[in-house]
Structures are given as structure tokens and as C-alpha cells.
Amino acid sequence: MTDTLGTLTGLRFAKGHGTGNDFVLVADPDGERELAPEQVAQLCDRHLGIGADGLIRAVRSVHLPEGAALLGQNPDAEWFMDYRNGDGSLSEMCGNGVRVFVHFLINQGLAVLAEGEAMTIGTRGGPKVVSRTAGGYRVDMGPWEFIFPQQAREHGTDSLVEAAGLEVARPALSVDMGNPHTVVALADRGELARTVLVDAPSVTPLPPHGTNVEFAVPAEPLVTGDVGNITMRVHERGVGETMSCGTGACAAAAATRFWAGADAPDTWAVAVPGGTVGVRFFAAPDGREHVELSGPAVIVADGVLA
Known part of the structure; x- marks a missing residue:
């Protein structure tokens, strides 16, 4: 250099x-x-x-x-x-x-x-x-929104993600938080730990401006005291793996909440390698659902x- x-x-x-x-x-x-x-x-x-x-x-x-x-x-x-x-x-x-x-x-x-x-x-x-x-x-x-809304609502996923440490491509959901994210749900923390994020995961189809990729593990039970809980790692576009990503935590909560269905909570705690951030969904005066991030x-x- x-x-x-x-x-x-x-x-x-x-x-x-x-x-x-x-x-x-x-x-x-x-x-x-x-x-x-x-x-x-x-x-x-x-x-x-x-x-x-x-x-x-x-x-x-x-x-x-x-x-x-x-x-x-x-x-x-x-x-x-x-x-x-x-x-x-x-x-x-x-x-x-x-x-x-x-x-x-x-x-x-x-x-x-x-x-x-x-x-x-x-x-x-x-x-x-x-x-x-x-x-x-x-x-x-x-506000948050799906990057590929038709596929997301019809199929629950819109893309496939490949990453080192995962034997097969995994279905994912792409979320726009003002920047692009693609969220993959994994089965457990062992699978999360085995995922290698040195190189950028492969995403098909890739959102138009590239994407950050989150690998999220829902807690078991998912909800405790009206708060949903997720553990997450992230590969950030143009950076690599980071200890935390705020927009990524919001995207992971949005995707998990969507997958969980109508009874899913509006408040989430997202654990990342660097700590925990809070995510809350709420109806804003502009008539759209907004996301609040705290930490x-x-x-x-x-x-x-x-």
C-alpha cells in the first residue's frame, strides 16, 4: 500500500x-x-x-x-x-x-x-x-422495506447465500435500511461460530448496490418478557466482518420478525460480538413503520x- x-x-x-x-x-x-x-x-x-x-x-x-x-x-x-x-x-x-x-x-x-x-x-x-x-x-x-418485495412476500425468502463453513447455500431475505442487507437464519450458535466471514459471502441475486450479510440465530425460546432475542454476526460490504452493525441488527430483527409471523414482538435485543443493541418497530406519523436502534x-x- x-x-x-x-x-x-x-x-x-x-x-x-x-x-x-x-x-x-x-x-x-x-x-x-x-x-x-x-x-x-x-x-x-x-x-x-x-x-x-x-x-x-x-x-x-x-x-x-x-x-x-x-x-x-x-x-x-x-x-x-x-x-x-x-x-x-x-x-x-x-x-x-x-x-x-x-x-x-x-x-x-x-x-x-x-x-x-x-x-x-x-x-x-x-x-x-x-x-x-x-x-x-x-x-x-x-422506514424499512424489502429489497425484492414480491419474492419476499410470496416465498418468505428472495435469495441464496453461500459462505465458507456452510455446506450448502442458505435461503435469505434482503432488507433495505437505507443501505442494503441480506439476512440468513442459522439453526444454532455452533453453526454461527463455524461460518467463516473472512471473504464476502456470495449472494444470488445480489441487490443492485451490493449488500451487507447478516447471519442470525433466533433464541430458544425466541421471545422472553415480550422481547425477541437474536444472536448475529455480520460481513459488512467494503469492510469485512465487524463486531457490530447497527443497520444490520435492524435488518436481522426485521427479517426474523417477518419469519416469526403476526404474533412476533415489536421490541428486540440483538447480541453481536461487541455487545447488545436494542431494536424497536413503531408506527410513525408518516404512516409507515419505522425502526428505532438504541445502544x-x-x-x-x-x-x-x-
Whole structure:
């Protein structure tokens, strides 16, 4: 890999995570420091850079075309989460990332948000309303939908997924959470542990913009105290396996809830290698069913590139 970090000497950054899904964060309020994909990839490299699943640049929405387009209908979306995958490619949205992003804004003195208050964040997956809680943040992730709705509703699945460690291709369901996900249900945690996610699973048919792939194991019993329970691993598009994925947890809950039928609960706990996040489905004022994601956000370090 060509060394590109020398061109970023003096860049201030922070390192944060949400249930182990980790990010390099850069404050660029006036949009003056566009980072090239190769620079992002090296910053996120765990041997040659700082190391992270992705990079988040905090920019005032008015300074990005995507952000400025949101402001007409969402004038409160002052800040835009410019999110890149660990390989430098653009991503629409990250559920863990948006919680860490808001925590970073507060940590940097760029925003003030008391417990119980909310703020709107611009993302490429649309505006997201983030509320501060006693234990972290909750995010209205907006509506969810099937990527292949006809196949999903007729057959309960819409694709086949192959992954190392699984002897045969498995049926799956593709869910749009503002970014694409394909969810596979496995029989037990042993099967989950044997699944190898070093390389990207093969998905047929592949959603138009690629997909993140979640492997989920429903608990037995599935529901305890009106809360559904899932254990999950994920291979993120452009990153590889990560310790957590917020939009992936929402997608896994949506798929499992659909498979479970009409009596399935609206509240879910999704265990990932980095911890547990909460997922809740609710009827929103826009008449659609939205998904809420809740969980912690942590800033672990800040520094300056030498």
C-alpha cells in the first residue's frame, strides 16, 4: 500500500466505537478537508494506520451537495455524517456510526444534547433523528422495506447465500435500511461460530448496490418478557466482518420478525460480538413503520497525525 498518511500530517482525529463497531472521526465543519479513498483506506488500516471499520467526517450539511439537498425539508439537520467504509468507498448509513457521530459532536463542543433531547443528522440514507438516553443514544432509523418485495412476500425468502463453513447455500431475505442487507437464519450458535466471514459471502441475486450479510440465530425460546432475542454476526460490504452493525441488527430483527409471523414482538435485543443493541418497530406519523436502534457510543482516544 502506498503511504498516503504523510499528506495528512497535522490532521486531528478521534477514535470511537458503538458495541465494537469502530470509527476514525474527523471534524471538518466547513468542508475544507475532503479525504481521498486511498487516504481513508490507510487511516482505517489496522496495521499501517489508526485502524477502524470506517471513517466519519463531520461536516455542516450546507457544505456538501447531499447535505444541502436535505436542508430544504429538514432545516434542523445542521450536521452531515460523511461516512466511508474501511476500504474508502462511500456508504449510505451506519446505525452504530450515527450514535458515535453525535457523541463525537458533543465531545468536540460542536453540539449540545441533554438527556431526553433529540437532534437531526443528515446522512446519505436520509435524515436521522438521534435522542440521548441515560445509557447512550437511540436513533429513528426511518422506514424499512424489502429489497425484492414480491419474492419476499410470496416465498418468505428472495435469495441464496453461500459462505465458507456452510455446506450448502442458505435461503435469505434482503432488507433495505437505507443501505442494503441480506439476512440468513442459522439453526444454532455452533453453526454461527463455524461460518467463516473472512471473504464476502456470495449472494444470488445480489441487490443492485451490493449488500451487507447478516447471519442470525433466533433464541430458544425466541421471545422472553415480550422481547425477541437474536444472536448475529455480520460481513459488512467494503469492510469485512465487524463486531457490530447497527443497520444490520435492524435488518436481522426485521427479517426474523417477518419469519416469526403476526404474533412476533415489536421490541428486540440483538447480541453481536461487541455487545447488545436494542431494536424497536413503531408506527410513525408518516404512516409507515419505522425502526428505532438504541445502544452505547464511546470515544476512546483523540490525537493528531504525525
